[in-house]
Amino acid sequence: MEKKLRGSFFTLTTLLILSITLTVFAAYKSHLNDADTVRFLQAYPNAQGTKADNCFLCHTGGTVEQKYLNACNYCHAEYGYKAPHPAGSISKTLNPFGVAYRQAGRNVEAFAAIAGYDSDQDGVSNEEEINQACLPGDKFDRPDSLVSPAVIYTREMLYQLPRTSQFMVVDTAKAGDYFATYTGVHIWQLLQDAGILDSATDIIVYSVDGYSSNFSVDELQKSFEQGIYVTKYPWIKFPEGAAPKAGQQIPGKLCYLLAYESNGYPLLAGKLVNGGHGDKVHLSGEGPYRFIAPLTTGVMPDRSQWSMDRDESPYPYNPNRPVLKNSDYCIKATVAIQVNTADNKSYQYDWSNKAWQMIEQGELVIYGAIKQR
Amino acid sequence: MTFMKRYIPLIMAAVLVMTMFGGGRINAAELSAVTIKASSLVPGETGRYTLNFHSDQPLRLTPGSVINVEFPAGFTFGCRDIYDQKPGCTLTKLEFKNPGDKHYGVVNGEVKVKNQASGAQLEFTMEKVNVVVAPGVDIHLSIPGITNNNAIGSYTARLEVRDGTGTVFSGTDRFVLGLPTAATPRNLKVTESSSYQVSLAWDPVPDAKRYQILFSRTINGEYLQALDMTREPLPGEEWLLQDTKHSFSARGNGGLEPGRTYYFKVRAGNEFGFGPYSKPLAVSMPAVNLLRCSPEDKTAAEISDQSGNHMSATVDQPVKIAFKERIQVYEKVTGIQIRDAVVVVDPEHPNIVRITASLKPGKEHLVVFYEGALESSGQPKVVNRMFGWTFTTAAETKRGN
Numbered sequence: 022m023e024k025k026l027r028g029s030f031f032t033l034t035t036l037l038i039l040s041i042t043l044t045v046f047a048a049y050k051s052h053l054n055d056a057d058t059v060r061f062l063q064a065y066p067n068a069q070g071t072k073a074d075n076c077f078l079c080h081t082g083g084t085v086e087q088k089y090l091n092a093c094n095y096c097h098a099e100y101g102y103k104a105p106h107p108a109g110s111i112s113k114t115l116n117p118f119g120v121a122y123r124q125a126g127r128n129v130e131a132f133a134a135i136a137g138y139d140s141d142q143d144g145v146s147n148e149e150e151i152n153q154a155c156l157p158g159d160k161f162d163r164p165d166s167l168v169s170p171a172v173i174y175t176r177e178m179l180y181q182l183p184r185t186s187q188f189m190v191v192d193t194a195k196a197g198d199y200f201a202t203y204t205g206v207h208i209w210q211l212l213q214d215a216g217i218l219d220s221a222t223d224i225i226v227y228s229v230d231g232y233s234s235n236f237s238v239d240e241l242q243k244s245f246e247q248g249i250y251v252t253k254y255p256w257i258k259f260p261e262g263a264a265p266k267a268g269q270q271i272p273g274k275l276c277y278l279l280a281y282e283s284n285g286y287p288l289l290a291g292k293l294v295n296g297g298h299g300d301k302v303h304l305s306g307e308g309p310y311r312f313i314a315p316l317t318t319g320v321m322p323d324r325s326q327w328s329m330d331r332d333e334s335p336y337p338y339n340p341n342r343p344v345l346k347n348s349d350y351c352i353k354a355t356v357a358i359q360v361n362t363a364d365n366k367s368y369q370y371d372w373s374n375k376a377w378q379m380i381e382q383g384e385l386v387i388y389g390a391i392k393q394r
Numbered sequence: 395m396t397f398m399k400r401y402i403p404l405i406m407a408a409v410l411v412m413t414m415f416g417g418g419r420i421n422a423a424e425l426s427a428v429t430i431k432a433s434s435l436v437p438g439e440t441g442r443y444t445l446n447f448h449s450d451q452p453l454r455l456t457p458g459s460v461i462n463v464e465f466p467a468g469f470t471f472g473c474r475d476i477y478d479q480k481p482g483c484t485l486t487k488l489e490f491k492n493p494g495d496k497h498y499g500v501v502n503g504e505v506k507v508k509n510q511a512s513g514a515q516l517e518f519t520m521e522k523v524n525v526v527v528a529p530g531v532d533i534h535l536s537i538p539g540i541t542n543n544n545a546i547g548s549y550t551a552r553l554e555v556r557d558g559t560g561t562v563f564s565g566t567d568r569f570v571l572g573l574p575t576a577a578t579p580r581n582l583k584v585t586e587s588s589s590y591q592v593s594l595a596w597d598p599v600p601d602a603k604r605y606q607i608l609f610s611r612t613i614n615g616e617y618l619q620a621l622d623m624t625r626e627p628l629p630g631e632e633w634l635l636q637d638t639k640h641s642f643s644a645r646g647n648g649g650l651e652p653g654r655t656y657y658f659k660v661r662a663g664n665e666f667g668f669g670p671y672s673k674p675l676a677v678s679m680p681a682v683n684l685l686r687c688s689p690e691d692k693t694a695a696e697i698s699d700q701s702g703n704h705m706s707a708t709v710d711q712p713v714k715i716a717f718k719e720r721i722q723v724y725e726k727v728t729g730i731q732i733r734d735a736v737v738v739v740d741p742e743h744p745n746i747v748r749i750t751a752s753l754k755p756g757k758e759h760l761v762v763f764y765e766g767a768l769e770s771s772g773q774p775k776v777v778n779r780m781f782g783w784t785f786t787t788a789a790e791t792k793r794g795n
Contacts, residue, residue: 281729
């Protein structure tokens with residue numbers, strides 16, 4: 022994203038993408054200017070940058086094809102990216118607070134109208150929860166909720182864990198594809214170091230800008246076949262002096278990483294800047310840590326969605342092939358990893374108000390279904 | 395009797411058409427304003443056709459709604475696996491924007507083709523859709539991978555839509571295949587506007603109605619159209635460059651890179667397609683380059699004094715610091731970022747960037763200048779590629795002595 026919209030804040034009809042101003046909120050950058058986000062911050066200006074200033078204020082995760090998806094992934098799985106959107110799909114993704122907001126008129130006044138409600142029936146009013154940076158649509162999240170076990174990793178701690186490097190392709194939708202060598206910690210080893218419980222089923226990985234995606238622990242333990250190394254397609258960048266020869270199969274296998282280096286250099290810390298595609302706010306810099314998801318099938322990256330010849334061969338832009346563009350799941354400026362179990366997707370550890378500070382200091386928190394230290 | 399003689403053939407023809415496309419249904423309706431556009435209308439070339447149409451009645455599109463397209467003899471539909479480098483009409487799609495919609499809706503589906511001596515037929519069966527397209531809304535059926543007949547001339551394509559209610563809509567359009575401009579653009583000039591942008595100009599070609607510029611990273615590699623977009627192309631949109639100059643920075647394809655060499659070529663076109671390319675012209679994107687560093691790469695060096703540890707990068711031109719946060723010093727083994735680094739351009743030698751920081755003794759360090767950290771003083775937006783080096787501080791510093 023780079024290239025993609027991946028989260029949503031109450032996108033009932035057509036508010037999914039585009040139109041981003043320079044105003045910087047915590048809500049995921051592709052939804053910064055969603056009308057509902059703006060209305061919420063008009064009603065609760067002090068909530069800016071808190072946990073409530075995110076898609077999951079109104080949206081919830083859910084299960085699709087027997088797989089749990091977090092709020093961002095669930096919304097896009099049900100609602101899709103492009104019209105025509107399935108009838109009633111957005112309603113399925115709303116939590117009780119989102120439902121109440123819509124029923125109250127879906128405007129600034131609606132937030133005031135439902136302020137005294139207790140939408141999630143956790144014994145605390147919506148207003149009180151928002152004022153205390155809690156989620157009024159999640160009954161497991163209330164001001165007196167127990168804080169989950171957590172481990173805060175620094176660069177020094179991460180560098181002490183076994184180091185893994187992999188030369189790989191990053192397939193994007195809009196921004197151009199590229200090969201790079203990412204170095205870091207195998208994510209499964211990191212989770213084991215953090216004391217992941219046997220009951221853990223999935224993790225949610227959060228970027229500093231609020232974007233998130235979730236992954237099952239089963240897939241995190243898998244490795245994947247590499248593809249062919251190519252240098253002749255101008256939409257694919259490659260590092261100078263890469264070890265594989267052009268046209269050859271890349272040796273080795275790919276795994277999920279928490280990367281701290283790219284092509285031998287530490288990842289530059291992420292920062293929101295203006296001037297990306299469409300002159301919009303975008304996250305510049307990948308670091309200090311980037312969650313790296315491999316392309317699960319060794320296919321050739323296709324042309325950019327935003328290029329004039331996207332429909333031409335070879336390898337026209339192809340949103341329909343059954344391999345996800347891994348760039349959407351390579352999460353820049355990763356600050357938090359929440360470990361879930363089958364029956365608890367609401368572990369509490371509020372990193373939202375210090376996310377940028379964590380980027381500055383090179384910190385990452387893993388919390389949730391891990392052993393208490 | 396005369397009346398019968400005159401109209402019986404027409405009635406029979408109508409019945410035949412309805413049998414072919416509508417199973418003899420009586421609820422057939424005309425599609426209005428069917429028009430055909432193609433990325434190439436040159437005989438023998440392969441390209442993308444876009445059939446634009448609308449209906450005066452609502453079109454209810456549901457899973458199983460079908461569009462049939464028929465092209466005359468000599469045309470073929472290329473349809474390969476979705477992973478193939480030339481998947482062709484496998485990627486056929488329907489796009490429209492109902493009143494009030496912000497973006498185009500896209501409908502995908504299953505594609506079947508028949509390439510026969512009598513003509514080529516494509517059947518597009520929609521999947522995962524449940525929508526009513528309002529009357530009068532432009533609908534675009536995009537079909538890549540159509541290879542044209544080898545002969546110039548006028549041809550007719552037929553289009554039939556069977557929507558979710560069983561209503562059949564049909565229409566036709568004529569299009570012409572012809573020869574492109576024969577001449578090649580001459581005197582192509584490519585100049586670097588910055589590390590990320592080039593400017594191109596060439597002499598006009600008589601009879602040319604448009605031009606197309608392509609670029610590649612290797613002279614014999616694949617070439618892409620050198621057009622920057624800040625949005626997704628519209629359905630069937632083609633590049634209509636009528637000027638003989640152009641500026642380009644490759645945004646949608648990841649961007650041009652400082653210090654890299656690219657190859658550009660241009661061709662002239664008319665309403666049918668494009669003529670031959672000019673010879674590729676190489677251009678190297680200007681960059682601020684590292685000449686030497688201190689301490690030297692992979693050395694153990696004594697570089698400290700009372701004010702701290704000193705490092706410097708000497709580059710090939712006077713510079714200013716564009717983004718200070720893109721110049722960093724790290725402890726190599728631990729990855730710890732050195733936070734108190736002071737970075738300045740030497741006022742007497744503006745091609746030297748000096749860094750002062752407090753570094754631990756006996757440790758390997760890494761200095762990194764990320765891309766865009768430095769900007770040329772004399773050439774705006776000419777910046778450095780990423781570079782860096784390592785060195786080890788002396789086991790004992792003299793700081794504080």
